[in-house]
Amino acid sequence: MDDLDDDLRRLFSDDRLDVHSTSVSTELVVRGAARRRHRRAAVAGTFALVAVVGAGIGVSRFEMPAPDSTVGALLTTAVSVTTTPPPPPSTSTVISTATVTVGQPPNSNGGNTGKPDPGGTSRSSSKTSTPPTPESQPGRYGTLSLGMSEADALATGSLVEPSSPADPDNRCKAYATKSVPDANAVIVSPARGIVRITMPNYAKTPKNVGAGSQVSEVKAAYTNSIQSGSSVTAQISASPPWSYIFETDGAVVTTVFMRLNANDCATV
Amino acid sequence: MTAVLQLGSAVEHGGGRAEAVGDFAEFVRVSMPGLLRYGHALTGNPHDSADLVQTVLEKVGSRWVAVQRKGDDPLAYVRRAMANAHISIWRRRRRENLVADIPDSGAVAPELSRLENEPLWQALRSLPPRQRAVIVLRYYENLSEAEIAHALGISCGTVKSQSSKAMASLRTRLGKD
Known part of the structure; x- marks a missing residue:
């Protein structure tokens, strides 16, 4: 039974297995590898470009309405918060951005005027929650x-x-x-x-x-x-x-x- | 998408590229004779061995930096890739090769077929490539069953069954001769 084991070991250590081939040279292999790499880089580059353009189009399409509504929301809350000092409108917008990014729903409820506000805040929260989702869980x-x-x-x-x-x-x-x-x-x-x-x-x-x-x-x-x-x-x-x-x-x-x-x- | 972008950027900044190419060339120069010999054991034929070695080395070389970064022994990695590539190549080509007898087995030039008269070598030729790969990894590479399973991406149970099938068919072939 063990003869076959020995025979196989002997056969595989036989000198006759050596291949004296000059058909595969180091230069040939290195050139071939470089060719493959360039081809892959070109494909990956094209794909990356397409992906970036696609993402750009997607972002512009989906984000276009969003700035308008959030701007509207900011302005309305700004007005509501700063009813007492009306003259400086520029500083008031700065305050309002701060409140929105902190994202305190009670504030906007208290303000009462901003009905697009909840939409704005929920959108921003969903955006922050998507990236850290672990990749392996949903198959x-x-x-x-x-x-x-x-x-x-x-x-x-x-x-x-x-x-x-x-x-x-x-x-x-x-x-x-x-x-x-x-x-x-x-x-x-x-x-x-x-x-x-x-x-x-x-x-x-x-x-x-x-x-x-x-x-x-x-x-x-x-x-x-x-x-x-x-x-x-x-x-x-x-x-x-x-x-x-x-x-x-x-x-x-x-x-x-x-x-x-x-x-x-x-x-x- | 981010993965693709990272890959793209990784391809772009070729800081140590020239160094890696030189390193890879050196690896090829040193390991070529051993790999050709190993390919000969795997494919049973020096020409196929040369083709296999060239194809696999080109693939590995095209991502040499990544292969080295993995930290495995690159030679072991190349050998595993060769075993898998050989099985895949056979899968693609077997339809063309399904003939009862190898037509010109008697006409091979003697210097190219110095092993042809060896009954065990002939018997090995009859094995399907995965069984043959298991045998080569076991007796040429001296890998354990678990290592073979890992190398070929199959389960330990499959390694055992392929190995015992291969040994049984080798025994019957040799018994007949």
Whole structure:
């Protein structure tokens, strides 16, 4: 039985495996790498430009009505607050901006005059609350999210083409991503969109576990997690429901996947 | 979006770019013979090995700074990338290659096929690439099952099953000969 082990070791240490090929030169590889990098930079630059322009258009479209209403609100509160000293209108606006940014609803209620005020303050509060939302909770990593269609995923620019089929039927496709060079970093099903995302090995879940964490830490962070074999699965309630899959070597997490519960790819 | 912008800006400021290119060239020069040999074990053929090494090194080199920043051993990273790339390439090409016999197996120039007469080498050729990758990582790289699982992005259970399937089919092949 052990003969085969020995034979394999002997074969793989055989000198005849050496390839005396001059077809791959260092210069060729370095040039090829530079070419790829430039191409990617050009694509990323174009995409960034498009994104910036798109964001600009979006901001201008959505923000256009907002300044008018807030200005109106400021002016009205300013008038209400400073009824006694009417001559200096410029200083009064400064005072009013201060009150609005502090955002004290009682003030505006007391003033009574500013009916657009609540709208203004709520808008500003919603704006401040969106950026710090943790990215991984709603089945999302970076620009990619579970269930996202292949076209949308490609549009994010996070996927590295070309793709390769991920299962024997050639239904699902596997992509490498910018952050994970593995060819199976993202698996896309034609019916369900992205069904699995491999997290980069430096990434942590919102509960601060990731590759390199102890299995016990994973179980402490995700009390509902279930171990089967060498992997630990933690269900995340979201719509659509998904799970963290922590691949381990028995003690330490080696890889973290985000996987759609309702996935239809055979190998995922 | 911010990620893309960061990437764009990271590409833009090429402070240590020239240094990184020189560093990468040195890495390629030093590791090339070993990688070609490893590719030969993976693909079973020196030409495919050269193609595989070139493709993977170009990819890795195009993001060399990021690879180094990860802190892993870059050589191990390249080897893992090669194993995965080989499996992916095979996935793309296998439809073209589905023939009962390799047509010109008898006509390969002797200096290119010095291993061809080795029964074990022939038996390895019959393995699907993932099984072959598992065998190569285990016996060429001397990786543990967990390390193989991590390298190929598959579970430990899959490594075990692929490995035992591969060993069983090697045994039957060699038993027949």
